[in-house]
Amino acid sequence: MTAEPHNTTRLRGLKKRSQFLRAARGIRAGRASFALQAIASEHELPGIGFTVTKKTGNSPERNRIKRRLRAAAGACATGFQPQHDYVLVGRREALAAPFDELVNDLTGLLTRVHTKKADGLRNQRP
RNA sequence: CCAGUUGACCGGGUGACCGCUCCACGUAAGUGGAGAGGAAAGUCCGGGCUCCAUCGAAAUACGGUGCCGGCUAACGGCCGGCGAGGGCGACCUCAGGGAAAGUGCCACAGAAAGCAAACUACCCCGUUCCGACGGGGAAAAGGUGAAAGGGUGCGGUAAGAGCGCACCGCGGACCUGGCAACAGGGACGGCACGGCAAACCCCACCGGGAGCAAGACCAAAUAGGGAUGACGCGGCGCAAGCCAGCCGGUUUUCGAGGCCUGUCAUCCGGGUUGGUUGCAUAAGGCCCUUGGUAACAAGGGUCUCAGAUGAAUGGUCACCACGCGGGGGCAACCCCGCCCUACAGAACCCGGCUUACAGGUCAACUGGCGUU
Numbered sequence: 001m002t003a004e005p006h007n008t009t010r011l012r013g014l015k016k017r018s019q020f021l022r023a024a025r026g027i028r029a030g031r032a033s034f035a036l037q038a039i040a041s042e043h044e045l046p047g048i049g050f051t052v053t054k055k056t057g058n059s060p061e062r063n064r065i066k067r068r069l070r071a072a073a074g075a076c077a078t079g080f081q082p083q084h085d086y087v088l089v090g091r092r093e094a095l096a097a098p099f100d101e102l103v104n105d106l107t108g109l110l111t112r113v114h115t116k117k118a119d120g121l122r123n124q125r126p
Numbered sequence: 127c128c129a130g131u132u133g134a135c136c137g138g139g140u141g142a143c144c145g146c147u148c149c150a151c152g153u154a155a156g157u158g159g160a161g162a163g164g165a166a167a168g169u170c171c172g173g174g175c176u177c178c179a180u181c182g183a184a185a186u187a188c189g190g191u192g193c194c195g196g197c198u199a200a201c202g203g204c205c206g207g208c209g210a211g212g213g214c215g216a217c218c219u220c221a222g223g224g225a226a227a228g229u230g231c232c233a234c235a236g237a238a239a240g241c242a243a244a245c246u247a248c249c250c251c252g253u254u255c256c257g258a259c260g261g262g263g264a265a266a267a268g269g270u271g272a273a274a275g276g277g278u279g280c281g282g283u284a285a286g287a288g289c290g291c292a293c294c295g296c297g298g299a300c301c302u303g304g305c306a307a308c309a310g311g312g313a314c315g316g317c318a319c320g321g322c323a324a325a326c327c328c329c330a331c332c333g334g335g336a337g338c339a340a341g342a343c344c345a346a347a348u349a350g351g352g353a354u355g356a357c358g359c360g361g362c363g364c365a366a367g368c369c370a371g372c373c374g375g376u377u378u379u380c381g382a383g384g385c386c387u388g389u390c391a392u393c394c395g396g397g398u399u400g401g402u403u404g405c406a407u408a409a410g411g412c413c414c415u416u417g418g419u420a421a422c423a424a425g426g427g428u429c430u431c432a433g434a435u436g437a438a439u440g441g442u443c444a445c446c447a448c449g450c451g452g453g454g455g456c457a458a459c460c461c462c463g464c465c466c467u468a469c470a471g472a473a474c475c476c477g478g479c480u481u482a483c484a485g486g487u488c489a490a491c492u493g494g495c496g497u498u
Contacts, residue, residue, distance in 0.1 A: 015436055049436065059167090059471050063440095067146095071441040074145065099442060 014049030014085060023049070023087040029112050031105040033094035034069060037087040038113045046080035048073055052090040065090040072102040079110040 014020060026039025041047060050069055052062045069088050073080075080086060094102065 013436080017436075020436075051436080061470095063471065066436095067440055068442095071145075074441085 014047050014087065019047070019085060020049055020051065020087055023085045026085070027113050027116050029109045029116070031109060033091050033097045033102060033105065035089040035091070036106070036109040036113060037089065039085050041083055041085045043085075044082050046082055047085040048080065049085075049087045050090065051087055056090065056092050057095075061092075061095060062090075065092075065094045068094055068099070068102060072099065072106050075103050076107045076110070079107050081114065 014023070022041075023037045023039050026037050029036050050066045052065050054062075056062055056065065069090055073088065088106075
């Protein structure tokens with residue numbers, strides 16, 4: 001599977017704690033303002049969730065980080081592959097980072113994650 | 127104009143593009159509407175509501191509150207008043223019931239810390255080896271302390287002392303004003319009655335517990351706990367029925383012993399997951415009138431005002447306002463840059479309290495300076 005864009009932009013929100021824990025076992029990649037976790041799933045639509053821990057800041061700051069990440073995810077929604085779950089872990093730098101940087105980081109991380117995954121699959125085969 | 131006190135309020139705006147949640151309409155595509163706070167916070171009090179317990183109430187224990195009057199559904203809240211302390215003043219602060227019900231404590235220092243006593247020093251008498259010692263008087267002086275048993279002055283005395291007197295303080299029958307807390311006056315009393323109740327305690331009043339993850343309902347799948355009914359093998363019996371066993375399960379393991387005993391259907395019960403409800407028309411907001419100093423109450427009009435659940439109420443950009451810095455200009459103002467704004471995000475709902483808060487607005491009042 002390559003990282004070529006698909007035509008649907010619809011995303012499926014992750015809601016259960018078990019879904020988040022499962023995604024945490026997947027492939028990880030990070031930048032200054034957030035980290036990305038991805039894992040294969042059975043659903044056709046790509047699933048996406050957001051995690052900002054309490055030590056990142058107080059409630060308005062955490063809300064703002066989530067909203068900016070959600071907007072960035074909407075901006076490059078075509079980069080998410082079907083049959084995968086993604087979790088974005090927000091960091092404090094996401095509060096002040098320029099929006100274009102967030103979008104660029106996310107698209108870069110998406111391609112990186114998927115090439116990593118392809119390499120992993122190749123290595124598993126003897 | 128400067129300095130200050132108190133109270134109330136705002137706490138960004140507009141536009142464009144792209145989105146989220148709910149509601150209404152629509153078969154649908156979609157269209158329209160609504161969408162965080164003054165503290166949503168801390169979870170410190172008080173309620174509504176729900177379940178549990180309980181006949182209801184009271185008492186014991188425990189906890190809370192504590193000047194007086196009022197307001198309120200209620201409060202530890204609010205309003206008004208009183209007292210004490212602070213400030214030139216506007217005004218601010220207050221764990222503000224009872225110390226003659228009882229118990230206890232009052233560190234250090236000091237002779238002595240609650241009952242009156244007496245270390246130094248004072249006075250008188252006696253003795254004397256002239257250093258002092260003994261007996262008595264007295265509580266003014268010294269020193270200690272947060273506090274030393276009224277203060278100051280005069281008289282008085284051997285020295286002194288409310289011993290006597292004047293003023294002040296204290297207690298105080300009673301009188302006056304006030305609903306009251308309390309305030310004012312005060313015969314009389316020679317002074318007796320120190321402080322701590324954020325020490326125990328006493329008095330008065332209040333309080334059952336847990337909380338929306340409360341609670342109610344629905345649907346799935348899973349496990350197979352209980353009840354009822356039907357059906358089956360062996361023995362006995364005409365029958366209804368009774369009895370025993372095989373297989374298996376359970377009793378933590380093994381043995382013994384005990385118990386249940388198979389299949390199907392229905393109902394009940396239990397936990398898990400998901401959904402619905404609880405859930406926003408309420409001690410409701412705004413405006414006006416009346417009563418009240420006020421808190422507030424009564425009446426009338428008008429409005430419907432967030433309902434998420436990995437949790438919506440936004441993201442990006444531009445301009446403007448405000449503020450700050452720099453430059454130009456006599457000035458009004460103009461240009462550039464920065465922050466593109468504080469504290470902070472509803473989670474069942476109300477009434478309060480407390481804490482946080484960049485910047486700004488208004489009103490009333492106080493003190494000072496200047497002008498008329």
